[in-house]
Amino acid sequence: MRLSLKQKKMNVKADKYTDSLGWSQDVGRTLGDAPKAAAPETLKVQCDMCGSMLKIPKPKKSRYTVTCAYAECGHTMNFD
Numbered sequence: 001m002r003l004s005l006k007q008k009k010m011n012v013k014a015d016k017y018t019d020s021l022g023w024s025q026d027v028g029r030t031l032g033d034a035p036k037a038a039a040p041e042t043l044k045v046q047c048d049m050c051g052s053m054l055k056i057p058k059p060k061k062s063r064y065t066v067t068c069a070y071a072e073c074g075h076t077m078n079f080d
Contacts, residue, residue: 049075 041058045066050073056066059079068075 045077047073047075048077049073 042055043058045054045056046052047054047068047070050068050070052068052070052073054066054069063078063080066077066079068077
């Protein structure tokens, strides 16, 4: 029994193999970047009594109350 190896020309059109092991093909993304958490939405409200500006988180309900953070005022405002 005689074994022989034959070499043919490689058909470039039919052979579409690409080696993608090792390096990431995703260029714009790195593994160390974590998605940034969105900051909660805030509203600016002015107190009716003392005029101080209050920064409050956006309410989840349509009706809410806000108490002035200024120690001497303490006014409570109702929003409907």
